Amino acid sequence: MVKPTKWLPVVLLIALAATSACGSPIPEAKYSGVNAGAVLAPGGDSDNGFNDMTIAALGRAHHRIGVGIKRVTLSQRGDERAQRLNQLADQRYSPVIAVGDKYAADLSDVASQHSRTMFAIVDCPAPRAENVVNITFAEEQGSYLMGVAAARKSGSGHLGFIGGSSDAHTRRYQAGFVAGARSVKPNIAIDVQYLAGQPGVSSSDGRNSPTAARGIAAQMLERGADVLYHAAGSSGLGVFDAVVTARAQGNRGVWAIGSDTDQQLVTTPEQQKIILTSMVKRVDNAVFAFLADYSAGKATGGVRLMTLAGHSMDFAASGGYLVKYKLIAELNRVKQAIVDGKITVPTAP
Template structure:
């Protein structure tokens, strides 16, 4: 039996917790912590107990979820403590229960990875007002819940640089974009990418496809479909395809390898995270969405008692919250142009669109 503080839940919350058992995989340090922090944070480092609820696909996607875990891992390594993980089932119907269980078991803060937790986290945060929550990719400003922080990103800015890089490196003046789910968040990636490419070459052709429609999150975990869509782009003459498709991005890399073309990764430095040398070779760059930095920073703020709930924190080019990876050296020759675009965005000379 762990010695963690149990937060108070309403009768409804308790009933929710008894609805069923979950597979929660714990990754604990040798030292057992005793208690979590208050709503505003401030837990002693050795008492840090982090709950991490993953997006679709869980840890091992070599992208979004893995980046979040890397941030938690870095914070725990620096501050001490432990982390307990939760992965939702395929349809996400157990998200509320998963978050509630983490809070009930005394983990604090609890971090939800992905916009799909938007409604769930508001419900659970009200049931556990003494627990500090954060959510990646979902605004909390309108929720009216004071113990949740939104960790947002200017994906369109980083994607603009990816589009500029693609246009500068393309030999066919024809590139592509594969999105996981056709929804506003992923359309930010598309909008920025197309704008960046057009800034370099107004006449460039940019093919756009989505793996699944809005509301169907399977598009983030369907590499076979990602491969088919990217292959059709390559066969039509595109020589670089950028994906914002989570675990489906592996299929885009496979299509690039099959056709002798190149691809652009997303979220993590995917040149470093893929475990297949053939796929690594085709990754020209990756649009870095520093979920790891945002999560680590939030946990550090929590440990120091500096979390301000009920607000959104946007990570952009100016804060190095987004950017382009240089691993592999394939964009070394265009760094001067990329840096010029980056500075123009930071200075407000270029306003990047957030919708296609």
């Protein structure tokens, strides 16, 4: 394969990934013969989420193990997914990494046309093929930590969980959250609602309905829930808005918890004040681990489940509230107990 001539621009995350603990640059590794391409989700870089974490993983792989790298972006329409995947495969990049579940259908077709190319898709269990690696996450483990944090912070003994759709994937968040909360307070009340199928929300739109989420969250708060955890994509912004409004109306003890990325980084200043923590999928570590295994000839097609043990999931402390309320030490103890197998987290409610 020909070494790519177009390299990633220098961004902060890559600069950090290529710097040693003492601040000096890590020498660029000898070219490994592997060329990795990535197609980002619509919006490109600077999303403070999966795109930026994937870029960081590519930069780390380039500097540490000599992987050639290239990434391409989509327009906001996102209707050129198959074109971009084919572009990288035709240019003999392998592996080709697709960021996000919206690539699933296109990747199924493209992978079948490029059987000698290895593909990977981030945070999606489909499609299944010999030349597709599905990088997935044990959401129940991270959600267990969120349940512990929520139960510790709750003054009312009443929590809420809001999911996008009631599928097996989202129910893992619910299962972990409920188990974590009840490990702290066995009798704690937990309201559970799913957005898909609610009035005005189609079965496929549960993760993109912030108005409906705001209404459900407001009802939970009125019934006495004081910490709400969402697993509902952009609908979660409605949950945050409801908690902000409740605070403004004098309900000072209410909080929200985010999921998938550090939601302190993608919300308004007012919303940041009510986000206790977030369950974070460390896509940077997950993608780098995959690239390291692929470069060593160890990667095969199929589901690759990333867990707390692989440092591919964590809790976010960026808001400062876990420090303020002295929750970090306990969360770290619980995390280690899960890693050590002392706590088994359920995957279904």
